[in-house]
Amino acid sequence: MACKRGALIVLEGVDKAGKTTQCKKLVQALQQSGRPAEMMRFPDRTTTIGQLISAYLEKKSDLEDHTVHLLFSANRWELVPLIKKKLEQGTTLVVDRYAFSGVAFTSAKPGFSLDWCMKPDVGLPKPDLVMFLQLSPSEAALRGQFGEERYETSVFQKAVQQKFEQLMKDRTVNWQVIDASQSVEDVHENIRTQSLNTINTAQNQQLGELWK
Ligand code: Z5A
Numbered sequence: 005m006a007c008k009r010g011a012l013i014v015l016e017g018v019d020k021a022g023k024t025t026q027c028k029k030l031v032q033a034l035q036q037s038g039r040p041a042e043m044m045r046f047p048d049r050t051t052t053i054g055q056l057i058s059a060y061l062e063k064k065s066d067l068e069d070h071t072v073h074l075l076f077s078a079n080r081w082e083l084v085p086l087i088k089k090k091l092e093q094g095t096t097l098v099v100d101r102y103a104f105s106g107v108a109f110t111s112a113k114p115g116f117s118l119d120w121c122m123k124p125d126v127g128l129p130k131p132d133l134v135m136f137l138q139l140s141p142s143e144a145a146l147r148g149q150f151g152e153e154r155y156e157t158s159v160f161q162k163a164v165q166q167k168f169e170q171l172m173k174d175r176t177v178n179w180q181v182i183d184a185s186q187s188v189e190d191v192h193e194n195i196r197t198q199s200l201n202t203i204n205t206a207q208n209q210q211l212g213e214l215w216k
Pocket residue numbers: 017018019020021022023024025026046047061076077101102103105106107109110147148154155156184185186187188191
């Protein structure tokens with residue numbers, strides 16, 4: 005009998021919402037309960053495309069806005085064979101940012117429509133669950149200053165948040181909003197419960213195609 009597939013679970017959210025902290029804790033909890041799970045993150049800065057993106061984010065290079073948008077998308081597409089293989093093998097993937105960040109960040113720039121920004125990511129493996137870690141700008145500020153990377157300003161992050169809110173109106177995607185202002189443990193408990201439900205239902209369903 006073929007093994008049951010793993011679930012594709014994505015964490016999205018504003019800067020400092022705790023995405024990386026929670027992805028790591030979720031993978032650890034799943035593994036400890038005997039469920040195969042691995043973490044991925046986008047951008048994946050380890051690939052050749054990822055290195056171009058990393059230099060751009062670190063302001064070591066400049067790239068035209070359409071070009072960098074397409075590179076972020078290409079960075080996801082280059083990992084699709086691996087994503088599909090892992091899911092088929094029964095491994096649940098917990099992903100720190102995905103196409104939704106891609107669309108929210110570029111469409112927050114002047115002259116970019118949501119529609120244009122979504123196009124390159126149409127057909128990517130569709131997440132079974134996307135959890136949006138909600139945190140107000142004042143609460144995020146308590147977690148430290150913005151870093152030095154591109155996009156790390158409060159004005160831009162506010163515009164990004166509005167774009168995420170537009171994306172969350174799409175009922176074809178399984179969005180769940182998580183209150184990220186709680187303690188690390190309370191947020192984790194919420195995320196773990198949602199994820200276990202999703203893993204159970206996803207194993208009997210075919211992997212979908214995003215925005216198709
Ligand atoms: N980008 C794009 O433009 N297009 C794309 O297609 C994609 C991304 C995929 C990548 O940044 C940048 O690329 C990002 C979007 C853009 N730009 N911005 N801004 P990244 O992925 O390398 O880094 P990041 O996503 O910006 O990380 P982050 O948002 O700053 O952090 P986080 O992962 O959400 O949070 P954290 O690192 O887990 O926690 C932050 C701090 O808060 C840390 O000190 C924790 O200990 C603390 N923390 C976490 N949870 C709590 C709770 N519950 N209470 C108190 N303190 C907490």
